[in-house]
Amino acid sequence: MVEEKRKEIGLEILEKSPTGIKGLDDITGGGLPQARPTLLCGSAGSGKTLMALEFLVRGAVLFNEPGVYMAFEETEQELIRNAASLGFDLKKLIAEEKLAIDSVHIERSEIEETGEYDLEGLFIRLNQAIEQVSAKRVVLDTLEALFSGFSNTGILRAELRRLFRWLKNKGVTAIITGEQGESALTRHGLEEYVSDCVILLEHVKRNHIYTRRLRIVKYRGTKHETNDFPFLIDEDGISILPITSLTLDHTVSNERISSGVVALDEMLGGAGFYRGSSILVSGTAGTGKTSLCGHMTEAACRRGEKVLYFSFEESSKQIMRNLGSIGLHLEQWQKKGLLQFRAERVSLYGLEAHLTSMHKLINSFKPAVVILDPINAYLSNDDELEAKTMIVRLIDYIKSSHITGFFTTLTSAASVEQTTDINISSLMDSWLLLRGIEENGERNRGLYVLKSRGIANSNQIREFLITSQGVELKEVYLGSTGILTGSSRMVQELIDQEEEMRLEEKINQLELVLERKQKAMQTQIELSEMQMKADEIEIKVKIDELKRQYQRINLRRQDVQASRTKKGHK
Amino acid sequence: MNGNTKNSSEDEVWILKLYVAGQSPKSVTAFRNLKKICEEHLEGKYQIKIIDLLENPQLGKGDQILAIPTLIRQLPEPVKKIIGDLSNTERVLVGLDLQPAKKGAFDG
Known part of the structure; x- marks a missing residue:
C-alpha cells in the first residue's frame, strides 16, 4: 500500500534481493537491499558464514544470480566441507560457474609495512572473481580480518569506505560479515560504512541451552520486524522462525468438525468446533486433558484426516496405552499413516530448535489437526516471556495454515482457573475448562465451555467422566452448595429415583382401583342387561298371552252375534 | 662488505616480485626505491x-x-612479503633480511 503510494508520487523504492533463506525474506519484507551492502554481524559461531553462504547458494540456484565468496578466514576446501553439512554442493556450483570462491589469507607476521599502500589488490581480485561468473551477489567474510593484517588503520578505513562505494557501483548485492564487538555491533565499527541494512546474529546461552537468534538492527526505507527471531541451522540450511504474518487475515471456514465426544459437540451448538480454529483445553493435573486430545485425534482420523500429535510429557507408547484403556485405539491410525506422534521433552534442545523442527514437521506432514499436549511444557525451561511469544507465534502459524489446533494447558491448582499461564486465550477460538470439583471427600471432574467464538455454546457445566468407553459428559445436579457431582450426584439421583418409584407405585395402585371399579361396573351392566333381557322375554310372553286372550274373546263375541241374527230372521 | 652472515653465499640469486596496479604513483615510487636498494x-x-x-x-x-604495491622475496627462502611504496629503507632491509643484524656483527 505504502509502496504503491510511493510509486504513484514517483519516489524511488528500495529494490530487494530475495535471499531464499526460509523466513528471512518474510521478516525483511522481501530480502536484502538490492545492489547494496548488508552488514551481517555476530559473535564467533553465531552462524554468519553459513547464512552468507546460503545467501549465495540460494541466489545461484533459485534466482539465477551467481555469487562470489571472498573468505578471509577459511580456505576453499573448508568452505566446501562446511557447506556440505548444510546440503550445499559448492563444487558443482563452481563447476557450473555460478559461484567463485577466493580465499584470502592474511598473516600479519609475514608482512612488513614500508610506507604508503592501498588495497587495490583486493579490489582487483574481487573484480576478477565477479567478472569470472558475472556475479550479482558478493559475500566478504569476515572483512574485519583486514584489521589484523594491516596496522595502518588510517589507510584501512579509507580503503573500506572506498570498497563499499565500489560495491555499490558494481551493482552487486553484498553481505559483509563482522565480528561482534563488546560495546559496538562490530569490533572495528564496520557499521559506520553500511547504512542500508544491518542484521545481528546471536548465539546465547540460557539455562544451559544455546539458542540462535537474529535481529534486524536497521533496514533503511523498509518496514521490518524488530523482534528477535530464533533460527535453526540444520541439514536443510537455515530456517528463521516463525513465518508469521503481521496481519489478521486468516481465511475462515464455516465447516464444523466433531470433537469426538458427542455430548461435547452438543454443548457446542450440536456440531462441534469450526475447522481451522484454535481450541484450548485448560485444567489442573488429571482432569482429562489428554483424554480429550485422544477423542479429537480419533475423530479426525476416522474422518480420514491427518493428525500431528506433539506430546511433551509422555511418550507416544504411553499415550496410546493410556488412551487404549478408555477405548481409543490410536495404533491403527498410526499404522495407516494418518497419525504421527512427536514425543520429546522441550528441554532436549533449545526452544527455537524445538519450535523450528515443529514448523518443519507441520510443513512436511500437512496435518488437518495439530495437537500440542501441553503447551506450558515450554514455560518450565526457558525465559517465560520468550516462551510466550514463541507459543503465540506457533499458534498463529498453525492458525494461518488453516490447521485446527488443539492445545492443552496445565493450570496449577492454586492459580485462578480462568487465567491461562501464557495468556494466550485471546488467540483461542474455543476454550474448554476442565476443573476438579471437590466435595464429600472425593474429587470429580467438571467441564464447561468458557468461550467458543461464533458458536452458540452451552453455558452449563457438565460432569466429565472417563470410562472404558471413552469420555462421557453427564448433566450435573444443582444443589444448594453448587453443582453436585460424583457420589453426591449419585445420592441425589437415588433420592430422585425413589421418589419416582413411589409415585409410580401410587399411580399403578390407583390405576388398578380404577380398573377394578370399571370392571365391577361392567359386570353390573352385564347383569342388568341379562335381567333386562329376562324381564323382556317374560313381559313379551305375557303380552302374547294377553293378545291371544283378547283374540279368543273377540272370536267368541262374533259367534254369539251370528247365532242371534239367525234366530230373529225366522 | 656488509658483514651479512646469513646471506653470504656468493652465487645466491635473489628473485623479487613487485606487484603493482598500473602506473600509479605509489607503484612507480616503489619500483624506484626497490631498484635503489x-x-x-x-x-x-x-x-x-x-x-x-x-x-x-x-x-x-x-x-x-591485497595491498598494492607488494614486494615478494621469492628466493632465497623463506618467502617474505613487504607492502608499501618501500620509502622506509630501513624497514625494507629488515623485511628482506638484508640489514646487517647487530647480533651477527658482535658474533663476527
Missing part, C-alpha cells in the same frame, strides 16, 4: 619481476596480494 645491497645477484595486476588480475590470488 638492490643496487646498493645486492648488486649483480638480483632479479626484479614486475607484475601488473591490471593486466594479469588472476595472478593476485597465488601470492595472496
